Amino acid sequence: MELKLPSPCVVILVGPGASGKSTWAAEQFPPELVVSSDRLRALVGAGEDDIAASADAFALLHVVVRQRIGRGLTTVVDTLGLDKDRRLQWLGLARDAGMACVAVAFDTPAEECRRRNRERTAKRIPADALTSQLRSWSAVKKELPTEGYDDVLQPTAVRVVPSAFVESTAAQARQEEAPAGLRFGLQLSSYTHPGGRAGTAAWVREVAAKAEAAGFDAIYVMDHFRQIPQVGRAWEDFLESWTTLGYLAACTTRVRLGTLVSGITYRNVAHLGKIAATLDVLSGGRAVCGVGLAWFEAEHKAYGWPFPPVNERYALLEDALQLLPVLWGPGNKPFRGRVLDVPDTACYPRPLQEHLPVLVGGSGPRTLRLAARYADAVNVFGDVAAVRKAAGHLGNRSVELTHLSTTLIGKNPQDVDRLVQQLRPRNVNPARYAATVNAGTVDDQIGRFRELSEAGVAEVMISLPDLGTLDTVAEVISAFRV
Template sequence: MELKLPSPCVVILVGPGASGKSTWAAEHFAPDLIVSSDRLRALVGSGEDDIAASTDAFALLEVVVERRIARGLTTVVDTLGLDKERRVRWLGLAREAGMACVAVRFDTPAEECRRRNRERSAKRIPADVLTGQLRAWRSVKEELGEEGYDDVLAPEAAARVVPEVFVESNAAQARQSEAPVGLRFGLQVSRYPGGREGLGAWVREVAERAEQLGFDAVYVMDHFRQIPQVGRAWEDFLESWTTLGYLAACTTRVRLGTLVSGITYRNVAHLGKIAATLDVLSGGRAVCGVGLAWFEAEHKAYGWPFPSVNDRYALLEDALQLLPVLWGPGNKPFHGKVLDVPDTTCYPRPLQEHLPLLVGGSGPRTLRLANRYADAVNVFGDAAAVRERAKYLTRPVELTHLSTTLVGKDKNHLDQLIHQLRPRNANPEKYAATVNAGTVDDQIGRFRELSEAGVTEAIISLPDLDTLDAAAEVISAFRM
């Protein structure tokens, strides 16, 4: 089974010459991650076999390794690794930087190393030098287990550096294969590319494709211009509830909702009327997501007041009580802490007997409100964070989970996506962690862990909607 190493990490290759270190490194790691003494010898000398340049090459290797680790970059040290003082120094640098550090132990038989060395057309090691390395190896291989690495690996194991959320995903993916559980999936649309002339066709195609591929819901962000976490303020951005009304006519099965409507953006009774109308026109598929509203610059741009946090919480609590009253029979008045609605007439009532109220947010105060009034709460974070947030829920409240998710069909496809989509000059590993970049199998393991933590619906925002097909492979693993 493939071993997954946390990004970033330090990998120290240890073994005599011709034991296979460089070949193994090239098979498992991108060239930019490998710091090779041979390549540095070619840089400071006349070529990789310029033994006279070794001292300068090793001095340069120490500088490069130190600088890479200090910058938090995955570093694969491809040299003999037989010098204990050097190894311990690299391990110490990794510990200071808070990075995992593993050693890879190349215990290739001596005769095999000699045979490989004889067959080399270049970089052939003098026979007496190789003999010395093989002699030293006998004690070195016993020392590795006592030096304090996170693991000492055999080169037979395939290894890959992955974002932290995928380090334990192999076991979870196996559990899903052996004893599958169900999990709903929603697609969040957060960008609207292609220009205004084609936007209608584009958003319809995305929703229809999502429905066809097995998504259970389509959500849109409730903003009036693009948020800085996703793009630039002047990018095309559609109003949420108008878009959902359009999608109600373009789809037949998926639920439709906002993640989430800022409670300050609309008169709350008006919001209730909008959601009820969507439910009727969609055939009972509306979800009403509400949240505290956080984007102060958007409020200022549109001339809206931006109340204090306490005032917004008071408004949100009233809204969570008012909306079900609006969707119910009759026209009884509602008098809350800050809301006063004399007549709650709202006909036609929603088709759903109970239109779901979803609260967005992971803070304790929000979770307590959701526990008291909502049907679902949308949270963020890894499985451990979800378990902590679930502790606030003392009654049946569904946990939904939103994450940016980049899905590659396999490792090569994933690497291509990362390099294609990452912002200019961005560290590929940091970008991969930001977007939870993983293969189909990686993602199956991650979502199994989230399900075990209590999540009932995983909502994903895809950095590249061309990866919908790969996402569908993940979804299929959770279909019961």
């Protein structure tokens, strides 16, 4: 079974010569992750066999390992690893950087090491030197479990993955054995595409059709008026959210439609209620009204809107959560809240849904308390631990927990690597980009979403860095159709 190591991590290979360390490292890791004492001996000396250059090679190796760990890069240390002081130095560097560190113990039988060494045409180890290494190994393999590594492994198939996927293999197996249901929403966070402005309508229609065909339960759009810095540049094409949802209502037949989420400062709240009710009628009862505190101050300034202090925005959000159901209900009774005063709440036609769902975005305790009191769902970010923490704030309230993440899905590890290299900004380390976008295989993602489901999530919303992977996403969604 493939073992998953968290990215980034430090992997220290330990074993006598000819025990298979370099061969295993070359099979399991890209060459840029492996720091080899032999290759460094060739760099500072006459070649990999230049024993006289060993001291300089090890000094350089320590510098390279220290610099890589300092930059948060996965580092595989390919040397004998028999020197305890060096091992503990590397372990200490990993601990200082907050990185996982594992040792891989190559307990190859002595006779096998000698046989391999005899058959070498290059880099043959003197027989007495190999005997000394084998003698040292007998003591070292007993010391390794006591030195404080996260794990001491036998050489096996491994893959370095974003931390979200370290435990996903077992979770994926649980999903296969006892499937859990989970809803999936697609978040559209970018409208940049090859067709340019004139082709935008056709592009949105095509994406919506593919999303429905892939099995998505909902399509959500960000409610902003310019692209946010976490996704792109301010001048990139960006569509107004509720207008886009109206177009999507005509392009789709099944998926629910909503915002993730509408900033409470962007519109008169009664007007927002009217917009959502209209969308519900025109979509045949598929609207979701997402609301949140609003955070993008630069956007407010650009459009000439005030950006109230956080306490004032919380007061507005709490009033809005109480006003919206009143607007969507019968009659025209007035509403007076802490900051909102709506003399006549008539809103006809009323939504087709008897109860138009309200979703609140945000993970802070204050937001979670408001959601638990007034909303139907609350959307959070973060890993499984963060989700469990949010669920704890909600207590036993009936509010649903939903989760938003950027998600890059490949059919297999090679496909994931290809997508990461293709999509990452040139100045961003591939492993760091992979972690940022939760890059993983179909099985990785099934395991991750199963863990989120077990933590209490009822719906996952995913933003895809490459919408060309929608067909692959369908394989993940199908695993949760029970």
